[in-house]
Amino acid sequence: MNKSFTEIYFDWSQLDAAAFKQAFIDTMVMTIISMVLVAILGLGLGLLLYYLSKSNRKSAKLSYTLVSIVSNVFRSTPFIILIVLIIPLTRLLLGTFLGATAAIPALVLSAIPFYARLVEIAFREVDQGVIEAAESMGASQFQLIGKVLLPESKPALLSGLTVTTITMIGFTAMAGAIGAGGLGGLAYQDGFQRNRLTVTLFATVFLLLIVFLIQWLGDSAVKRSDKR
Amino acid sequence: MSLIRLNHVKKSFAGKEGQVDAVVDVNLAVEKGEIFGIVGYSGAGKSTLIRLLNGLETATAGEVLVGDQNVAQLKGKELRAYRKNAGMVFQHFNLLWSRTVEENILLPLEIAGYPAAERQKRAIELIQLVGLEGRENAYPSQLSGGQKQRVGIARAVANQPAILLCDEATSALDPQTTDEVLELLVDINRKLQLTIVLITHEMHVIRKICHKVAVMEKGRIVETGTVGEVFRNPQEEVTKRFVHQELLPEEYNETSQEYLIENYAQGDIIQLHFQGEQAKKPVISQAIKKYDIDINVLQGKLQQTQDGSFGTLVVQIVGNQNERAKAIEFFKEKGVGMEVLHHE
Ligand SMILES: Nc1ncnc2c1ncn2[C@@H]1O[C@H](COP(=O)(O)OP(=O)(O)O)[C@@H](O)[C@H]1O
Ligand SMILES: [Mg+2]
Numbered sequence: 001m002n003k004s005f006t007e008i009y010f011d012w013s014q015l016d017a018a019a020f021k022q023a024f025i026d027t028m029v030m031t032i033i034s035m036v037l038v039a040i041l042g043l044g045l046g047l048l049l050y051y052l053s054k055s056n057r058k059s060a061k062l063s064y065t066l067v068s069i070v071s072n073v074f075r076s077t078p079f080i081i082l083i084v085l086i087i088p089l090t091r092l093l094l095g096t097f098l099g100a101t102a103a104i105p106a107l108v109l110s111a112i113p114f115y116a117r118l119v120e121i122a123f124r125e126v127d128q129g130v131i132e133a134a135e136s137m138g139a140s141q142f143q144l145i146g147k148v149l150l151p152e153s154k155p156a157l158l159s160g161l162t163v164t165t166i167t168m169i170g171f172t173a174m175a176g177a178i179g180a181g182g183l184g185g186l187a188y189q190d191g192f193q194r195n196r197l198t199v200t201l202f203a204t205v206f207l208l209l210i211v212f213l214i215q216w217l218g219d220s221a222v223k224r225s226d227k228r
Numbered sequence: 229m230s231l232i233r234l235n236h237v238k239k240s241f242a243g244k245e246g247q248v249d250a251v252v253d254v255n256l257a258v259e260k261g262e263i264f265g266i267v268g269y270s271g272a273g274k275s276t277l278i279r280l281l282n283g284l285e286t287a288t289a290g291e292v293l294v295g296d297q298n299v300a301q302l303k304g305k306e307l308r309a310y311r312k313n314a315g316m317v318f319q320h321f322n323l324l325w326s327r328t329v330e331e332n333i334l335l336p337l338e339i340a341g342y343p344a345a346e347r348q349k350r351a352i353e354l355i356q357l358v359g360l361e362g363r364e365n366a367y368p369s370q371l372s373g374g375q376k377q378r379v380g381i382a383r384a385v386a387n388q389p390a391i392l393l394c395d396e397a398t399s400a401l402d403p404q405t406t407d408e409v410l411e412l413l414v415d416i417n418r419k420l421q422l423t424i425v426l427i428t429h430e431m432h433v434i435r436k437i438c439h440k441v442a443v444m445e446k447g448r449i450v451e452t453g454t455v456g457e458v459f460r461n462p463q464e465e466v467t468k469r470f471v472h473q474e475l476l477p478e479e480y481n482e483t484s485q486e487y488l489i490e491n492y493a494q495g496d497i498i499q500l501h502f503q504g505e506q507a508k509k510p511v512i513s514q515a516i517k518k519y520d521i522d523i524n525v526l527q528g529k530l531q532q533t534q535d536g537s538f539g540t541l542v543v544q545i546v547g548n549q550n551e552r553a554k555a556i557e558f559f560k561e562k563g564v565g566m567e568v569l570h571h572e
Contacts, residue, residue, distance in 0.1 A: 137336040
């Protein structure tokens with residue numbers, strides 16, 4: 001029996017609104033919680049890397065190398081492997097390795113080093129002269145971060161977060177394939193494995209729409225924050 | 229006692245190709261209320277020297293005394309507290325692009341921890357002081373270079389510091405704007421009785437606003453004195469070069485001299501150097517009245533400093549030989565420096 005393309009990809013009977021809604025919610029939950037955690041922890045790690053790389057002390061240079069190696073490992077391990085590798089950790093933290101929330105530790109672990117590197121670069125691009133000006137006013141390290149480093153690198157921090165979030169959405173889809181649910185799970189388990197490609201196609205379209213939306217939101221936030 | 233005293237100050241950097249001695253055994257005294265200029269070519273160590281005064285660099289040896297504190301030994305909290313007493317203005321302004329004019333001026337006040345209402349009041353005064361009314365809400369990217377430096381100056385004096393340090397504050401500006409910013413500095417020096425230390429590689433900045441000058445070469449102060457003394461009687465080779473570049477007419481050079489001699493063949497061509505007080509006396513009109521000669525001004529440049537004028541005039545003297553010789557003698561008597569370029 002030969003089906004036409006239209007019959008394969010546009011078989012409306014396959015689509016279940018409730019399943020799509022749940023998948024959409026799962027994807028958004030995974031993405032948003034991970035994004036918040038990554039924004040905070042990545043910023044912290046990025047700041048640490050920035051200060052370690054600026055210092056001339058031997059101990060700082062050593063720490064920088066160590067932190068870099070560790071974060072490169074997490075950044076470079078293929079996500080699908082990372083998620084499997086840390087199943088024991090996930091179980092320990094959340095009691096399960098299935099479902100949307102269970103994908104979060106792996107998402108966060110791979111995205112934090114990625115974002116931290118972008119944060120470090122963003123801070124390094126802050127005009128050294130401006131930092132010096134604040135120092136000449138008697139700013140403390142704390143004031144320097146809050147009043148100079150963060151505001152002066154805001155566009156780069158926001159565009160970095162946008163890129164990271166979009167990468168994470170791709171990762172949620174992968175996580176979905178091994179039981180995290182979400183639009184990725186819908187596309188793979190409900191769609192591909194049960195040979196219902198209309199489901200796969202529409203889950204993909206939804207994912208793309210989310211990506212475009214985030215890109216647009218991110219770009220306009222960057223634009224609004226940049227007064228240069 | 230002088231407000232700022234440097235005793236045998238030294239600053240070396242460990243560079244890739246060995247040690248760089250940026251400042252070598254500098255001794256210096258700056259009085260309260262003075263505008264003190266340090267001039268030197270690029271790489272002389274000026275920036276390093278001025279940065280020692282607010283602890284952006286730490287002296288390798290020697291004392292950096294400002295008031296009753298040795299800046300070379302301040303650290304942490306004490307250093308930060310001291311810095312509020314020493315404003316700094318930068319060549320490239322170093323404003324925060326993310327803050328408006330007003331917010332940039334508020335920054336040092338926020339850092340110093342003033343209450344919000346007081347900060348606001350002070351910012352308004354500062355905006356008036358530097359003449360930026362109406363531009364409060366502009367971002368630096370919307371300002372001209374001169375306006376940016378006004379913000380830089382307002383910001384630097386926000387915490388009512390005892391000293392203001394200017395690192396090539398006008399070097400990124402065009403001549404017209406440079407003059408405006410220099411005037412603002414003089415104005416602030418008078419209004420706030422603020423001691424200003426400025427460094428520059430441009431002698432006209434020294435001439436226009438400084439009271440005293442130190443000439444720096446290869447990390448050392450090679451000559452120092454009042455601007456008047458140094459312009460009148462430069463000692464070192466490097467100082468002479470700086471002073472000359474200021475006193476000669478812009479178009480002056482060997483060819484122009486030949487041109488003058490060819491085209492004004494009649495009579496004598498002499499170059500007169502006026503310095504300080506004599507520049508104010510009408511020696512030329514006196515000479516014309518006294519002797520039977522005509523004087524034709526060919527080229528000239530007169531400059532104003534904070535204590536009198538300096539300059540050079542190239543003139544042609546026409547008349548009979550006897551009268552001309554008397555006129556030349558008259559200039560000598562009046563203490564005008566001169567050089568005969570051509571004798572009929
Ligand atoms: N942080 C630094 N590390 C190494 N060398 C430096 C540093 N700062 C300045 N120098 C060197 O010190 C010398 C004086 O520099 P600087 O004070 O900037 O001179 P100027 O301001 O008169 O042009 C130069 O040779 C410069 O390369
Ligand atoms: Mg310099």
